[in-house]
Amino acid sequence: MTGTAIAFLLLAIIVVWGGLGLAVFYYRRSGASGGEPVRDREGHVSFPHDT
Amino acid sequence: MAKATKRENWSGQTGFLLAAIGSAVGLGNIWRFPGVAYENGGGAFLIPYLVALLTAGIPILFLDYALGHRYQGSAPTVFRRLFRGGESLGWFQVAISFVIMCYYGVILAWAASFTYFSINEAWGEDPTAFFTGTYLELAEQPGLSLDVVGHLLLPLLVVWLAVLFVMVLGVQNGLEKANVIFLPLLVILFAILVVRALFLDGAMEGLNALFTPDFSQLTNTDVWLAAYSQIFFSLSIAFGIMITYSSYLRRRSDLTTTGLVAGFANSSFEILAGIGVFATLGFMATASGVGVQDLEGITGPILSFVTFPQIISMMPGGPIFGVLFFGSLVLAGFTSMISIAQVVVAALQEKFELARAAAAALVVGVCGTISILLFATTTGLYTLDTVDKYINEIGIITSAIVMTLVVSWRLRKLPELQAHLNRVSAFQVGAWWRVLLSVVVPVMLLVMVGTTGLSLITDGYEGYPTWYLNLMGWGVVGFAIVFAIVFTLIPGRRGREDHTTFDPESLRDEDDLEEVR
Numbered sequence: 001m002t003g004t005a006i007a008f009l010l011l012a013i014i015v016v017w018g019g020l021g022l023a024v025f026y027y028r029r030s031g032a033s034g035g036e037p038v039r040d041r042e043g044h045v046s047f048p049h050d051t
Numbered sequence: 052m053a054k055a056t057k058r059e060n061w062s063g064q065t066g067f068l069l070a071a072i073g074s075a076v077g078l079g080n081i082w083r084f085p086g087v088a089y090e091n092g093g094g095a096f097l098i099p100y101l102v103a104l105l106t107a108g109i110p111i112l113f114l115d116y117a118l119g120h121r122y123q124g125s126a127p128t129v130f131r132r133l134f135r136g137g138e139s140l141g142w143f144q145v146a147i148s149f150v151i152m153c154y155y156g157v158i159l160a161w162a163a164s165f166t167y168f169s170i171n172e173a174w175g176e177d178p179t180a181f182f183t184g185t186y187l188e189l190a191e192q193p194g195l196s197l198d199v200v201g202h203l204l205l206p207l208l209v210v211w212l213a214v215l216f217v218m219v220l221g222v223q224n225g226l227e228k229a230n231v232i233f234l235p236l237l238v239i240l241f242a243i244l245v246v247r248a249l250f251l252d253g254a255m256e257g258l259n260a261l262f263t264p265d266f267s268q269l270t271n272t273d274v275w276l277a278a279y280s281q282i283f284f285s286l287s288i289a290f291g292i293m294i295t296y297s298s299y300l301r302r303r304s305d306l307t308t309t310g311l312v313a314g315f316a317n318s319s320f321e322i323l324a325g326i327g328v329f330a331t332l333g334f335m336a337t338a339s340g341v342g343v344q345d346l347e348g349i350t351g352p353i354l355s356f357v358t359f360p361q362i363i364s365m366m367p368g369g370p371i372f373g374v375l376f377f378g379s380l381v382l383a384g385f386t387s388m389i390s391i392a393q394v395v396v397a398a399l400q401e402k403f404e405l406a407r408a409a410a411a412a413l414v415v416g417v418c419g420t421i422s423i424l425l426f427a428t429t430t431g432l433y434t435l436d437t438v439d440k441y442i443n444e445i446g447i448i449t450s451a452i453v454m455t456l457v458v459s460w461r462l463r464k465l466p467e468l469q470a471h472l473n474r475v476s477a478f479q480v481g482a483w484w485r486v487l488l489s490v491v492v493p494v495m496l497l498v499m500v501g502t503t504g505l506s507l508i509t510d511g512y513e514g515y516p517t518w519y520l521n522l523m524g525w526g527v528v529g530f531a532i533v534f535a536i537v538f539t540l541i542p543g544r545r546g547r548e549d550h551t552t553f554d555p556e557s558l559r560d561e562d563d564l565e566e567v568r
Contacts, residue, residue: 001255005262008094012262012322015101020315027312030477032064032305 058123059222061299066227068309071296073230073386074287075317076237078158078355081383084281084321085328086350089261091277092268099269099278100318107495108282109314110487111451113480114458115288116306117468119297120475121555125397126291127538129298132553134462139539140453141398144291146531146538147446148394151290153418154435155388156214157426158352160206161186162380165356169363169373178360183432193433193515195522203427210388211419217389218396218411222299226393230386237382238320244375245323248330251366257333260343261325276502279495284443286317287387289451291394298397307476328354335362352432355380392418402543433515434523440512441524446531448500452493459489471555 001009027033061067088096122129127141164186168174174181183189188200217225248254268274287293297306329343335358336343348358359376363369392414399410426435458464465485473479511520 001259002263004264005094005259008097008262008264009258009326011094012097012325015097016315016318016322020312020319023308023311023315026478027068027305027308030305030308032308032477034063034065 059299060301061227062223064300064304064309066223066231067296067300067304068312069230069234070226070386070390071293071309071313072316073234074292074296074390075285075313075387076234076320076383077285077287077387078155078380078384079281079285080317080321081241081324081328081380082351082354084285085261085325086354087277087281088325089329089349091274092265092271093260094262094264095266095268096274096278099275100281103275103278103282104314104318106487107279107492108286108288109310110484111283111288111455111492112286112293112310112314113307113472113484114455114468114488115293116297116310117472118458119294120300120304120306121468121471122553123298123555125295125298125401126394127398128401129294132555133464134457137457139535140450140457141291142538143446143453143531143535144289144294144450145395145398146534147290147442147450148292148391149414149418149534150438150442150446150527150531152388152391152395152414153421154426154438155384155391156207156210156418156422157203157431157435159210159381159384159388160203160427161352161356162377162384163206163210164203165360166374166377166381168360169370169377172360172364172369172373174360174364176364178357178364181360182356187432188429189432190429193437193519194430195434196428196430197424198429199423199427200429200431203431204423207419207422207427210385211415211422213385214388214392215411215415218392218415219408221407222393226389229389233382233386237379237386240375240382241320241323241327241379244372244379245327245330247368247372247375248327248334251330251334253333253335253337254330255333256337257329257331257343258326260333261329276495276499279499280444283448283451283496283499285321286314287390289454290447291398292390295394295397296390303475305476305478306472307478307480311478331359331362334366338365402538402541404544433519437512437515437520437523438527441507442527442531444503445500445507445525445528448496448503449528452496452500455488455493455496459485459493465489 061070088100091099118129118133122132124132125141126144127138130137130139130141186202188198190196190198217229219225220228283289300306328349332343332346332349336346346358348354355377360373363373363376366372392411395414395418396407396410399405399414400407403410405413425431425438428434458468465488469480469484472484507520507524511517512524
């Protein structure tokens with residue numbers, strides 16, 4: 001493989017799979033995947049909304 | 052005002068998410084994306100592809116989610132509740148799903164047959180002759196034959212019975228469980244296939260061909276249209292699937308974050324498919340002593356049912372590779388198929404107050420019969436090819452144009468839908484979402500349908516006779532319109548509740564609070 005092809009292969013993986021990883025991170029932190037969303041000391045949902 | 056009614060539910064958000072991904076990841080991810088990317092600039096295609104994902108795919112996905120979740124119904128119910136006369140737009144989307152369902156079952160039957168054929172490489176020395184001759188008994192010219200190919204009936208029967216089984220079991224026990232089992236299995240099977248493909252001689256040549264960028268293509272408008280088309284057809288948007296699926300979400304459900312995961316998961320699988328398919332094509336080119344650019348049949352059914360059998364016959368451990376590849380096609384196709392079927396079943400259930408089993412049996416019976424009479428005959432491949440082209444590139448895009456224009460410009464509902472998305476979701480959408488849906492998306496879609504429509508009118512398609520394209524191509528679009536009008540006019544058994552009597556705010560959190568996990 002040429003260096004350019006390798007660079008674009010890595011770019012595809014980083015951007016698309018990285019995007020998926022980031023989306024899953026948000027999905028879990030929002031509480032959408034089950035369990036409790038993140039709360040502050042007073043017990044209010046702190047990130048970003050109570051879902 | 053009438054109170055919104057409680058409906059079947061997903062067991063939780065993750066069940067919905069898996070079903071949404073299962074619907075989006077289909078045959079097009081495996082047999083369309085790699086070839087389209089290669090032919091439209093290779094690595095450089097990633098740029099228009101990502102732009103299309105972020106500016107059209109995900110915004111329309113959010114719109115579908117918002118409509119289904121806020122107006123709680125199948126597509127006809129949602130659009131009837133949204134505006135007077137809207138039910139016909141919903142039935143147009145149902146008609147599109149109905150048509151796609153009829154031929155999708157046939158492709159699944161082929162894939163199931165080839166999974167079995169892979170075990171002893173039943174196609175022999177000439178996969179082309181086997182697929183078009185021995186297997187499909189394809190006529191030399193497109194036409195309307197009623198000469199049914201007998202050996203296609205058994206796999207078709209198995210496919211339709213499997214669809215019926217899932218449909219009868221319902222949202223949680225059928226759709227959700229099928230996706231919970233089949234989607235991870237698909238990922239595992241396909242990951243094994245990709246790893247195997249990467250160790251084949253010449254695999255790197257294939258990846259080189261796919262990922263080497265041709266930046267000159269970025270100034271070619273056809274490449275941008277190809278990117279928008281790929282995203283659009285791949286995400287299962289604008290023909291009722293996501294509206295129906297999101298209507299089964301509980302009131303307090305995160306829509307946008309789920310949409311982001313579904314959108315990026317679909318694209319991630321496309322990249323994985325691109326790596327697997329082109330690594331394999333690289334092996335074929337090397338083994339044949341030619342360049343990847345000299346290979347033919349790198350997209351669509353020919354890639355799957357002619358080119359891949361050739362490759363399987365050439366490689367060590369071919370039968371195992373064949374079972375992995377065709378098994379993946381079956382799983383990817385099946386999870387999409389049941390989502391399409393659900394659009395039709397749910398619409399009939401709601402309009403005529405049918406029991407789920409009765410609606411499922413009716414839909415599967417009618418679709419199964421049509422699939423035999425139109426697509427399991429000696430002219431079935433021509434018919435399938437034509438119907439697929441017109442219903443996707445004219446039917447679905449027209450549906451999306453009407454939906455986005457009506458919602459954004461005639462009804463001016465985008466602010467209300469934006470507020471709905473933001474009220475229930477972690478990821479907040481801003482004014483950018485409204486701008487994309489009201490300006491960018493309609494413009495791109497109008498250019499797409501204009502370009503394709505003009506090309507079909509002036510140049511025809513694949514050299515098929517004009518009368519045939521008029522009948523099976525434009526005719527199927529006309530059928531969808533007539534279907535929409537007829538089903539709108541038929542009085543349903545449920546009262547004619549509409550946008551003046553339905554209050555989307557009436558179902559409160561407390562109504563299903565006890566169900567929130």
